[in-house]
Amino acid sequence: MSQPRWAVVVPVKRLAAAKSRLRGALPGVPHEELALALAADTLRAVLACPAVAEALVVTDDTRVAAAARAAGARTLPDVPDAGLNAAFRHGAAQTPGRWVAGLTADLPALRPAELADALLAAQHGHEGVRRFVADAPGGGTVLLAAPPGVDLDPRFGVGSAAAHAASGALPLTGDWPSLRRDVDTAEDLAAAARLGLGPRTAALLAAGCPAR
């Protein structure tokens, strides 16, 4: 049987408001450039992943949308003032009958092979059940996956790993350091740099004064 190929929904907040906890992490680098680089490197890995048929970027940011389309993604505007989970639902609604995953856009060290491995793991073992990958600290979620015909039902936000588990999703337990390494703070950025950053974020780190 050939492997199903996934639709991956990647929401990105407006750059001026995004990644507020990272503001000032790279002195000399405009914050919006850093927020854009994180999303661009995440998307680059998604589009390079052999398990992915389509990336859908949900954003109201014109720079993000232009960069996403140039990279080969489809784009959709946000649901006005509805937040992150509405963005995931909006994207997932465009992919009826498909294997669909929601992924946060703050994974600048993401390796396509780790994403492929996690998506493969999500396809096996538990028919008709949503699966999720917790972030490295364990409280958050980086990936939520649903089989065809199953509502993605995203519960991202503070404590989302527990919220996803409570809603019936099962955790995926693979060792995927680059997938689990979301970047919210300067310390997270330093940890992602130790794993190896994508080119856009790496270039900014080289230009700025990196967090230690």
Ligand SMILES: Nc1nc2c(ncn2[C@@H]2O[C@H](COP(=O)(O)OP(=O)(O)OP(=O)(O)O)[C@@H](O)[C@H]2O)c(=O)[nH]1
């Ligand atoms: N489209 C869209 N994406 C969002 C929204 N809120 C968060 N995101 C994205 O969801 C992902 C995870 O969110 P967070 O880690 O909380 O990122 P954030 O809200 O930009 O960061 P902070 O301001 O530090 O909380 C990031 O890739 C954000 O760009 C939203 O309202 N709409």
Ligand SMILES: C=C(OP(=O)(O)O)C(=O)O
């Ligand atoms: C939105 C989330 O990300 P973070 O906790 O990194 O803000 C989440 O983990 O559900």
